[in-house]
Amino acid sequence: MSATATTVSKPGTGAGEARTRPSGGGLRDAVRRRRGLFAGGGALAALLVLGAVLLGGGTWPAGLTADISGPLDAANEWIVDNRDSHPLFLYFLLHLSNTATDAVNAVYQGLDALGWLGVTAAAVLVAWRAAGLGRRGLRVALTALGAFAVCGLLGMWDATLLTIALMVVSVAAATVLGTLIGLAAGLSDRVDRALRPVLDTMQVMPAFAYLLPFVLVFGTGTPAALFCTVIYAAPPMARLTALGLRGADPAALEAAVSLGTNGRQRLWTARLPLARRQMLLGLNQTIMMALSMVVIAALVGAGGLGEEVYSALATTDVGKAFAAGLPIVLIAVWLDRTTAAAGDGTGASAPAGSWLHGGRAWALVAAAVAAAAAVRTAGWPDAWTYDISTPVNRAQEWITANLTFTEVWAREFTVWLLNPLRDALLWLPWWSVLLLVAAAARLVGNWLSAVTATVAMAAIGVLGVWTKSLNTLSQVLAALVVTLVLGFLAGVLCARAGRLERWVRPLLDAMQTMPQFVYLIPVVALFGATRTSAIVAAVVYALPAVVRITTQGLREVDPAAVEASRSLGASTRQQLFGVQLPLARPALQLAVNQGVVLVLAVVVVGGLVGGGALGYDVIKGLSRGEMGLGMTAGIAIVCLGLVLDRVTQRTSRTPR
16 A cells, blocks of 8 residues: 555445545556556466467476486485595595584584583573673573473483584584675675575575585585585574674764774774674574574484484374474573573673673683583483373373364365365466466566566476475465464454563564474374374464564554544454555565465475475485485475565565
8 A cells, every 4th residue: 555545434434434545646556556457367367268278288298397316316326436536525525524523523522521510500601691690691591401401301411412512513604604794795785786686595495405415415414414504594694794784873884984994994893893783683593593404404314302303203203202302492492592682782781880791701601610510420310311202102192082173173174275275286287387476476576576486486397396396385375374364363463462462472482493393293293194284383383473574564554544544433443454454565475475485494394294295205315315306306395485485575566
């Protein structure tokens, strides 16, 4: 809706039936858009009829496919045969691999040498210092204490240390890489324009897609897991560093120039300090994404908590999966609270008159950790562990036997929504799918978006995975429908009831910190290993982002427009549908875009629990060494992500 919208009463109705419509130039724009929609719809219908006459129906033609699995398998065999002799591996890739392995081993051995008491003390004291040495910081410190205590009590201490070691090395490398990229993009418009589409593409790529190229080069093990985690986690740091540098206060920069500073001095004394908050937020996001990827990287031999979850899901051992998944959630909450507190600046200053400030506080933390490590405790004592897998499995068996509504709901959802949607997509002629993708992308964005989406969809057919891709697409669309219905409804309620939003906020915070892998555990316990399990996990994973964006968008609607409609007698329902939702349309479109990207990420991971389609091919390729099959599915996933992103991302009508 145009910014010049005014509220008027529809002729012939009471004041309670007030409606909102654009005026002046806004009305002309609305009429023009409406004519464009009619013209576009007519052209699309004509193309569909013409295509039916000339091309007929059916799935993607076999003559338009290209088999790349053979060359990929051959490349994999060549890499395996030459890994110990070719100069590229001996003098470059082997050094990278050894460096990655040695770094992770060194951090793990360092943590192990501290003992359980030293590691716990370090986590608690660092969290306390980062959040401020006061009552506010004490809550974060208690979170750290509880997280590590549960990890030990559940018998997951060694796996937790290995996960943290992988995290430390990957986050350090991703932070350095992301900061350097962010500096280049923040200081150069040309670099920023060049990197933006690359970072956009990386953002829509599911985590699974990052595993295969590194496995192809480095094989399974720590190096592949570490490098794919670094690449996956670096973009948030790069984006927010560039955003912080570009958003620096011009007055402060002009003051620095007036003092005679050169470009390097302005960077260190003005730009970077002013971008500190954004960079700490980038660090927080990098840590969360690295943890998510480290857990998924268990598929390629990363070890740690992710491997425990993966092995349990492979045998449908819900109790063991829960015992490994709970520490992952707690570690994520600890890291999120600590870095968020540091980013908020809650620990930036000590109380007035306190000598615990800056380096002295950190020196005290180091001394306390050294004292705890001097006790020479080994790993977590076996006598202090408790096996919860048996009670959890019994509870899961009771739920399966008594709460049959989950099985009924899963069956009905599959029969009445999932299967018809999949069959409808497979029934459509291949060329009509391309036309629909092009029309949707053009309607939402510009011609560049339409071309990109169409080419990406056509690439899926050329790869020979058209049917499997449409199967995955049907799961994504089904999950997206449920996510948007629940997310928009919850967002509207939270926007209109501040107390409800305050109650829901801690739950949304906790849900947003949980890695994708963890969502599979409870849904398998409730629904078994089916396509419905993957869809439910995707809905729960994507719901917090949709709710937050919807709530924020509705709250940012101009209060004057709402007040004007209220003064003309509009009811609450008319205010919502006639004013607030139209004016919040950009935020709602962003919610749809983020929802579809997050849903795709978990639907693909759902191949572990019966999701099938492309996700299963990726897992099969990783577990059996069939790189051709896995890489083909991985490329198709990337293309599908590009299609979904372009048809849901609002862009300028005219390419820049």
